[in-house]
Amino acid sequence: MLKQMHNMWWKVLGIILLAYTFSVGLLIKTPDVPLLHETIRNLFFHVPCWFAMILLMLASLIYSIKYLRSGKKIHDIAALNLVKAALVFGVLGFITGMLWGNYIWGDLISWLTNDVKTLGAAIGLLIYFAYFVLRGSIEDEEKRAKVAAVYSIFAFVLLNVAINVVPRLTDSLHPGSGGNASFTVYDLDNSMRMVFYPAVIAYFLLGSWIASLLARIQILHYKNHNIPTE
Amino acid sequence: MKKSFPFIQHFLAFLLFITSLTFAHAQNGVMPESDGAIDNVMRSNGMIYVVVGVIVIILGGLILYLTSIDKKITKLEKEINENK
Numbered sequence: 024m025l026k027q028m029h030n031m032w033w034k035v036l037g038i039i040l041l042a043y044t045f046s047v048g049l050l051i052k053t054p055d056v057p058l059l060h061e062t063i064r065n066l067f068f069h070v071p072c073w074f075a076m077i078l079l080m081l082a083s084l085i086y087s088i089k090y091l092r093s094g095k096k097i098h099d100i101a102a103l104n105l106v107k108a109a110l111v112f113g114v115l116g117f118i119t120g121m122l123w124g125n126y127i128w129g130d131l132i133s134w135l136t137n138d139v140k141t142l143g144a145a146i147g148l149l150i151y152f153a154y155f156v157l158r159g160s161i162e163d164e165e166k167r168a169k170v171a172a173v174y175s176i177f178a179f180v181l182l183n184v185a186i187n188v189v190p191r192l193t194d195s196l197h198p199g200s201g202g203n204a205s206f207t208v209y210d211l212d213n214s215m216r217m218v219f220y221p222a223v224i225a226y227f228l229l230g231s232w233i234a235s236l237l238a239r240i241q242i243l244h245y246k247n248h249n250i251p252t253e
Numbered sequence: 254m255k256k257s258f259p260f261i262q263h264f265l266a267f268l269l270f271i272t273s274l275t276f277a278h279a280q281n282g283v284m285p286e287s288d289g290a291i292d293n294v295m296r297s298n299g300m301i302y303v304v305v306g307v308i309v310i311i312l313g314g315l316i317l318y319l320t321s322i323d324k325k326i327t328k329l330e331k332e333i334n335e336n337k
Contacts, residue, residue, distance in 0.1 A: 045308070060299035068307050115314045119307040126295060126303050233318070240325050247333050 028235040037228030044071075044222040051218060054209045058127065065123050066215060067222045072116030073144070075226035077186070079109035079234065080151070084179045087172035096245075096252045099168035100238050102175060106154060108234035112226060113148050128196055140197040143185035150178045150185075 027033070048067035056063055083105035090098035120141070128137075157174055161167035190197060209215075245252050295302045 049304070061301040062299075062303045064301075064304045065307050068304065068311060072311070111314070111318050115311050118314065119310050122306050122310065123303055126300055229315075233322070236322055237325075240322070240329060243329055243333075247329070247336060 028239060033228055034232050037225055037232060040221045040225035041229060044068075044218060044225050048218050048222065051214055053215065056209050062123060062127060063209070063215075065119070067218050069116060069119040069123055071219070071222040071226040072112045072119065073186070074223040075230050076109045076112040076116060077183070078223070078227045079105050079112065079230045080179055080182065082231070083109065084175055087175040090168060090172045096164075096168065097242070099172065100241050100252065101234070102172065103158070104234040104237035104241065105231075106151060106175070107237055108230040110148065110151055111233065112230055113144070113151070117144065117148070124196075138197065139193050139195045140186065140190035143189055147182035147185045150181050154178055 044067055048064060053061070053063050083102045086098045086102035086105065089095075090102060124141075154171060154174060158167055158171050161170060242252050295306070
């Protein structure tokens with residue numbers, strides 16, 4: 024049984040860090056970058072969505088590997104629900120990116136095809152949506168868990184290739200890829216990092232919290248039907 | 254068992270709303286500064302309202318997801334009560 028799910032301290036830490044992110048993130052002095060202006064603050068709100076998504080998917084990958092080693096159903100439940108929470112942040116990252124891109128890049132209709140990184144993110148999300156299709160298509164519980172765990176390893180690698188590797192090889196509107204400068208260039212005194220990294224941790228903890236709630240619901244469901252989860 | 258997806262319906266309605274806004278934006282021409290009241294507000298004060306919009310979307314999305322979890326728990330509670 025995953026005892027950490029019932030611990031309170033990391034949830035409180037997540038709340039504190041979220042409060043820090045949303046207050047300090049709006050209040051600190053940010054460098055005035057032409058074109059971006061105040062929207063540079065979206066670095067604290069939009070970008071951590073994606074970082075948290077990748078971290079949650081990494082956690083899901085770890086539990087998938089644990090499941091393959093142990094065969095315990097609880098590990099499969101953890102892996103599944105971490106992906107669900109990760110996709111929430113992925114979808115939020117997409118919608119917020121659409122809004123931001125509409126005002127910075129000026130066009131939203133071609134948002135999918137114009138930018139390699141956006142396209143990569145869309146492909147990555149679709150790969151993870153296929154994870155649910157795969158799970159839904161297999162009747163046998165044990166076989167479903169095993170196949171899904173193996174698929175999740177491939178999915179994580181493909182997602183990282185699509186989001187982190189390919190955009191760096193070509194031109195992209197996103198910072199840090201192609202010829203574009205990353206945000207570190209503007210962040211001269213590391214003040215933005217002091218908000219950005221707590222924001223990533225806060226979003227990750229919030230996602231873990233959501234995943235733990237989903238997992239507990241599923242465990243209760245199994246218990247109600249007298250199916251052992253250990 | 255009857256399945257209902259009110260959450261997904263709300264979500265799709267929201268997406269449609271967003272896309273309709275952007276399509277309206279596209280049809281109004283190439284000069285982004287001159288079109289629409291929403292754009293004028295969004296571009297004022299160093300585009301801080303884009304940040305506000307992003308925060309609202311994140312909060313709204315999380316709350317929508319929270320309600321879907323709430324519904325799952327309600328369903329589970331009903332099941333458990335029936336089994337008693």
